Amino acid sequence: MKRNFYCADLRESHIGTEVSVCGWAHSRRDHGGVIFVDLRDRSGILQIVFQPENTSVFAIAEKLRSEFVLSVKGKIRQRPEGTINPNMPTGQVELLVAELEILNTSPALPFEISDYVETSEELRLKYRYLDMRRPIFQKNFITRHKISQTIREFFNKEGFLEIETPFLGKSTPEGARDFLVPSRIHNGSFYALPQSPQIFKQILMIAGFDKYYQIARCFRDEDLRADRQPEFTQVDVEMSFIEENDIMDATERMLAKVFKEVLDIEIKTPFARLPHSEAMLKYGSDKPDTRFEMFISDFSDELKNCKFTVFANVIAKGNPVRGLCIPKGASLSRSEIDELTRFVGEYGAKGLAWMKITANGAESNIVKYFSETEIKTIVSKLNAKDGDLVVFLADDVKIVAQGLGALRIKMGKQLGLIDKNKFNLLWVVDFPMFEWNNDERKWDALHHPFTSPKDGETLSKDNAAKAVAKAYDVILNGAELGGGSIRIHNSDVQKKVFDILNISDEAAKEKFGFLLDALSFGAPPHGGIALGFDRLCALLIGEESIREVIAFPKTQKAADPLSNAPADVSEKQLKELGLRIVLKQANK
């Protein structure tokens, strides 16, 4: 009799049925005269019972240990009264074992396979196959599968084609650092692993495929974070003959379907749209967490004549002074406020000004520099109340926005203002085309150099600061879930953009020549989006780190403790590739 059921699929309706199940001995409770084993497979847990009447089987059962692999046959029966376990789906029934085969044994484990015991991540990754046996982990990956299949189902139904793009491509110096693959046939030349299928999907539009998607692996050789891995998966989409709204609409319906099918949650569409400038001002971020308010306010106008010279000088230079009200923050101690100052320092802020709000005004060592009207303006604009703490940053606009934005999130978490059950989706739109790079005294593309401006006609170096892109980011609970744009399909506009970016004709040809050639041969208007699939999974499952939804992730130093990658290669391999190792000199 072959296995004919998954453990956790057995219910009251199966009582009396002869079944065969396989799995791992999750836990064993030996009562001397009766032995219980929780048999676990990917579906969950079923209690199997050994009774001494079956002497030969019972003798084997006494030797069972954790994680032995078993095949058992027997009848499903109702559990005796008073022994029903309401905490498990199979808690009404149990399998009385008639036949038992030990398919494999296991030594004692390096850590317990349990949802209740935490283990260091290093050890979990080294024995990932054991870590992944944990029921919670199995569930995460079943959910990940469901999410990817729902996405495929959506796009297939909408007439999209799934087309694969190459892993071995050409290194493009723009953007993130590439992973390089040396070529054996072309000694001294390298392929690069794709940071995204961006250029290829645009070429697919030029080829006439009209609606494309791919759940694509991408690679970036940059430092890791909780939400960043050197290889990751993105949902990559591109469409022709469309405008921004078409991409946003398709994305919204796709996400709504995922939330419905996976979490049974109805997401309201269309999503809210927030201009980039407003996001940066009110939330101090281009990926605002809108689950709580605590808005940032700008006081550059109101305080330009204030007697506090730190503020006045900053404003005179054209930089902003902005404030944030921390509810009930007046109770923070001096050292707690110092800690906040240190925190904003991480973002480059040189200090943090503050006032404690009282029933009839404010107190702190800077209050004396402000007129009564100025204090009133601050209090009313931030809607501050007695017992709140108002903090200010006065600096370069980027530092002010980032510092207060990060502080807003930190305090929101700390004060419990974030409803963990909420899923807030929104679009950030109207991104600037360019960002001034002060170190190199030049304009950089905020998105990428193929992003279409809203107004290509009048685009020039002089008005680059004001140019708005046809770009959009979709944000979920303060995380950038994805972003996209309408691409430039007109070579005049493309030339203007390269001109502003100081990319010469030769340089453009060298870097993106094959795309530019392709665009010249009747490229349709097109645009698309890419969504971080690992992030989406982590957010839907409620995990903080994408490592929890990636089967075999890398550590923060980009190593894999399971396989020990990366590792040395043989002399022979190097020779074939024409490579010689020159280790970076340790300084000193």
Add this chain to the structure above:
RNA sequence: GGGGAUGUGGUGUAGCCUGGUUUAACACACUGCCCUGUCAAGGCAGAGAUCGCGGGUUCAAAUCCCGUCGUCCCCGCCA
């Protein structure tokens, strides 16, 4: 490249600040025995760690100092 946290039996932690009453404690897991209704089973007994690694201070270091390595978080970076 920078800042921070952390490293103690198989696992998770306590001890470290304030060095010596520590023979390094506790829980879980593990081994043996007992137990016929448990389900994160229970009872009894047992084995298991020179406290990441190297150096220093000291009569004495898990504990203080310096260095180093691993892991995690963050800044930079990620068009």
